[in-house]
Amino acid sequence: xxxxxxxxxATTMRVGGEAARWIExxxxxxxxxxxxxxxxxxxxxxxxxxGGSNTVASSEPFEGTVLQVSTxxxxxxxxxxxxxxxxxxxxxxxxxxxxxxxxxEPWDALVERTVAEGxxxxxxxxxxxxxxxxxxxxxxxxxxxxxxxxxxxxxxLEADTLETRFVPAAELRLGYRDSAIKQGVLRxxxxxxxxRLRRSADGRSQPIAYxxxxxxxxxxxxxxxxxxxxxxxxxxLRSSKGMVLSDDxxxxxxxxxxxxxxxxxxxAAGLPDDAPRWSVAPEPQPVVLPLGADDAVPPLERPVPRVxxxxxxxxxxSGIGRGFSLPGSRAAISSKHTLALTNRGGATGEExxxxxxxxxxxxxxxxxxxxxxxxxxxxxxL
Numbered sequence: 001x002x003x004x005x006x007x008x009x010a011t012t013m014r015v016g017g018e019a020a021r022w023i024e025x026x027x028x029x030x031x032x033x034x035x036x037x038x039x040x041x042x043x044x045x046x047x048x049x050x051g052g053s054n055t056v057a058s059s060e061p062f063e064g065t066v067l068q069v070s071t072x073x074x075x076x077x078x079x080x081x082x083x084x085x086x087x088x089x090x091x092x093x094x095x096x097x098x099x100x101x102x103x104x105e106p107w108d109a110l111v112e113r114t115v116a117e118g119x120x121x122x123x124x125x126x127x128x129x130x131x132x133x134x135x136x137x138x139x140x141x142x143x144x145x146x147x148x149x150x151x152x153x154x155x156x157l158e159a160d161t162l163e164t165r166f167v168p169a170a171e172l173r174l175g176y177r178d179s180a181i182k183q184g185v186l187r188x189x190x191x192x193x194x195x196r197l198r199r200s201a202d203g204r205s206q207p208i209a210y211x212x213x214x215x216x217x218x219x220x221x222x223x224x225x226x227x228x229x230x231x232x233x234x235x236x237l238r239s240s241k242g243m244v245l246s247d248d249x250x251x252x253x254x255x256x257x258x259x260x261x262x263x264x265x266x267x268a269a270g271l272p273d274d275a276p277r278w279s280v281a282p283e284p285q286p287v288v289l290p291l292g293a294d295d296a297v298p299p300l301e302r303p304v305p306r307v308x309x310x311x312x313x314x315x316x317x318s319g320i321g322r323g324f325s326l327p328g329s330r331a332a333i334s335s336k337h338t339l340a341l342t343n344r345g346g347a348t349g350e351e352x353x354x355x356x357x358x359x360x361x362x363x364x365x366x367x368x369x370x371x372x373x374x375x376x377x378x379x380x381x382l
Contacts, residue, residue, distance in 0.1 A: 007057040007378070010049060010068065012129055012245060013254045015349040016057030016378065019047075021065040026104070028191055031069055035189050036162050038065045047378060048189060050131030051106060053245075054138065056254055058379030059348040069133055069189065071104040074113070077194065095199045098152055103133025103190045107140075114197060115227045120206050121150040121197040124213065126231040127238040129245050129255065133190040137181045138374070139174045143234055144209030148174040152194035159187035176280075176308070177259050177374060205230045212237065241337040250334045253342045257356060258311045258371040265305035271367070275317075276310040311363075311371055312339040318362040331355040353380040 007016025025031040038046040045064030049055065077098040097119060101110055111126045124145040128135075136154055140147050153168040173180040180186045198206070204224040208214045214221050216233045235244060242250025268277050315338045325332035330347035331354070334340035341355055360371050360382060373382055 007049075007052075007055070007062060007066070008059070010066075011052035011055045011057065011254075012252065013056050013349075013352065013375075014252055014343050015059055015347060015352060016055075017059050017061040017349075019062040019064065019066040022068070023065060024068045024070050026070050026072070028071060028102075031067070031071065031189055031191065032157055032162070034065075034067050035157060035159075038067060039159060039162075050104065050134040051129055053129035054134060054254055054375045056352055056375045056377055056380060057349050059350060060379060062379065067189075069104045069131065071102040071191070073100075073102040073192075074105060074110065075100055095201070096196050097199055098194055098196050101132045101193050101195065103131060103192060105132045106130075107132050107135055111231065115231050118200050118203050118227065119197040120200045120204070120227060121145075122147075122195065123205050123227050123230040124210070124234055126234040127244045132193050136169075136172060136174070136190065136193055137179055138177050139179055141177070143213045143237070145206070146174075150195045150197060152196050154193045155191040156181075156186065156188040157191055164191060176262065200227065203227055242334050242340060242342070243337070249344065250336050250340065250342055252344075253334060253340045254375040256311075256339045256374055257341045258315075258339060258359070259374050260311045261309050261314070261369050261371060262306050263309060263369065265307050267368075268307040268309065271309070272317075276313050278308045280306045280308050309369065312337065314363045314367055314369055314371070315339065315359055318359075318366040320359060320362055326355055326358060329355060333359075349378075349380055353377070353382060357382050 005022050006018045008014050023034045025034050038044065045062070047062065047064065047066045049066055049068045077100055107128050107130050108126060110132055111122050115123055122145065124143040125140060125147070128140055128142060135147050136151055148169065151169045151174070153166055155164055156167050157164050167186065171180065173183070173185065181190070203226055205227050207222045207224055208217065208219060209221065211221060213233060214223065216237055217225055217229060219225060238244045239246070242248055242253070243255055245251050262280055320333060320338065322333055322338055323335040325344070329351045330344050331351040332342055332344050334342050341352055343352065356373060363369055363371050
């Protein structure tokens with residue numbers, strides 16, 4: 001057990017009070033022992049912490065246990081078909097490789113390594129802070145790639161049984177910055193993450209699927225370019241927005257503070273023409289009838305058209321500009337990107353939450369849209 005320390009010293013937002021108990025686990029055995037001990041006390045709060053990039057905590061003392069998962073290790077799994085492949089599922093392509101990554105591995109270091117080894121699939125997720133174990137909980141995504149496209153599954157130390165179980169990606173209910181773990185449907189500690197990447201013989205990336213990245217690279221959408229070029233361009237784009245951890249004051253944040261809202265197409269049609277929007281309508285599902293069925297084909301359910309809006313646009317067009325702060329507050333909107341809330345030096349978690357509530361209220365009053373926070377809030381409410 002490590003000495004008690006402040007959450008402010010272990011989170012990228014640099015806010016949070018001192019924890020009553022702090023355990024940094026560097027092996028699976030330490031994770032299991034600490035988790036079992038913490039769960040045995042029903043009255044003591046438990047906070048699971050990885051890289052601290054998605055956590056915003058109250059500056060009041062945390063009267064519980066912080067379990068920081070700092071396990072390390074990356075290995076390629078055998079090429080033989082895994083026993084958990086569902087019946088009928090197509091085998092993976094010959095050029096694929098599955099990496100098992102321990103939960104405490106820093107995510108961006110993993111991406112850097114895969115790019116260096118010529119493995120394609122997560123290159124556009126360069127610069128995303130935090131640990132690998134947290135990646136599937138949020139289903140991280142950026143610049144046209146999402147973790148769900150490469151995730152095979154994960155090993156979970158289940159809260160109910162304290163046993164380790166492999167959970168296939170299909171059971172994780174992965175959605176936009178969402179998963180069954182985030183929803184609380186699955187409870188436990190992520191021990192490792194399995195990713196299926198493509199071994200690129202020519203060292204090129206997956207087809208570029210995001211216009212801003214394509215423009216930065218000077219190519220058309222769908223073009224494959226050298227992996228290292230994708231990584232360099234993504235890091236440059238993120239840095240220009242203060243989204244790469246550095247000495248830049250705008251990087252003292254939790255990244256994007258709000259998720260992009262998803263609304264009905266009817267609602268989106270009422271917004272100004274220049275409001276960015278992307279269709280997220282679900283694909284029609286096939287209807288399977290039993291052999292020999294004489295009944296008429298049942299009516300098909302029409303999916304409700306859904307549209308994703310830009311939270312940054314909604315904030316900016318609610319009268320909140322870059323660098324905005326409330327009078328006397330040490331929390332501010334990033335000077336580079338309105339979707340990031342930053343600690344300008346000595347801010348409290350309460351000041352961050354106060355600014356977030358103000359942003360929510362302005363957007364809701366102006367556009368009728370409720371912004372949902374992306375980070376985990378500890379001892380704070382919006």
